[in-house]
Amino acid sequence: MTVVPQILVVGGINQDEVARVTRHPLPGETVIASSLDTFQGGKGANQACAAATAHGAAVTVQMAGAVGDDAAGQSALAALGAAGVDTTMIARVPGVPTGRAYITVSDEGQNSIVVATGANAQVSTAKLESVSPPTLVVAQTEVGAEAINDLSGYAERVGARLVINNGPVVELSASAMAMADPLVVNEHEAAELLDQANPPLEHLALARSLLNRYGSRSVVVTLGSAGSVVADGEGARYHAAPQAPTVVDTTGAGDTFVGALAAALALGSSIDDAIVLAAEAATASVGWAGARLPLH
Ligand code: RIB
Secondary structure, three states, rough: OOOOOOOEEEEEEEEEEEEEEEOOOOOOOOOOOOOOEEEOOOOOHHHHHHHHHHHHHHEEEEEEEEEOOOHHHHHHHHHHHEEEEEEEEEEEEOOOEEEEEEEOOOOOEEEEEEEOOOHHOOOOHHHHHOOOOOOOOEEEEOOHHHHHHHHHHHHHHOOOOEEEOOOOOOOOOOOHHHHEEEEEEEEHHHHHHHOOOOOOHHHHHHHHHHHHHHHHOEEEEEHHEEEEEEOOOOOOOOOOOOOOOOOOOOHHHHHHHHHHHHHHHHOOOOOOHHHHHHHHHHHHOOOOOOOOOOOO
């Protein structure tokens, strides 16, 4: 009998309001958008969808999180369901709005994001003991440190591999950071975790420093179109990313990377092979508007 790996994603669920601009406003400046669109988003939800649709959908994906008792929450649940994500552990919190992200995307496809957390702040892991134990847990920090610290304890109890995406950066417990396999961050988040004002130029050193500082089982630092670096007990390695023929919108590319990485790891890939598959998925995602690949 073939056992289908199960992934549990705990993280943010948002409605994205996306304004296209020729360039991002400077502090105190007003710029006029050329368009305004609404998309499904939230880093955790984007990751769950990417995992559910990666590699021929050979894994099952459940998401735990929280939305408000509003239209945005309803459509977030419907979109997750349409991508094949089990939404039964997502709470609908009365009287609290679903998380919202206000995003500007420039002509070069680069984004900046402000998140109004809403119901994401209400996420609890208390009911997870009632679900069938996952093979791999993705912990995404838009839901705050407490839920992710609790989640790491749960992952340890059920013997699941723990992938932590610490973006936006929150201060997690030493034991959660040490369990991460991998800890996935972009280079700005990596610099923040290392208390540095700017990312250092040497990316392999960045990944190695995180590994040494937090004792994570492995660390992946994503570098956008420049690829990623991984550090683990075998040393530090660089992986180039395939170049995108067209860049429409980079929003959510990192989430697609994390979701596809998680699916590949759950299916038994080595971390290096998983990074190659994740980078292909992330590169494909920048050819589309919005944070997620369209469903076919
Ligand atoms: O990583 C992109 C995501 O960040 C968006 O979908 C937005 O909701 C924010 O959470």
